[in-house]
Amino acid sequence: MGSMSIGHWLIVLVIVLLLFGANKIPKLMGDMAKGVKAFKHGLKDEEEGQAPAQPAAAPQVTEAQAAKPAAAPDTAPKV
16 A cells, blocks of 8 residues: 555556646646756855855944934924
């Protein structure tokens, strides 16, 4: 029950051919190969092109900026 014989694989192959058609399978395999090549190319570019990104530094707050209170918005209606 756990292993599949050659007969089982042939039946699966026939069902796949009936569902997808004989001309769609090579097209699907070609598209998958292009995707794998693009993925590998992206990994290669990432390794060569960039050093590891440095985290952004936090902005420095001076004493004058810290002591100044934030301006409150004008909430009174204008007439």
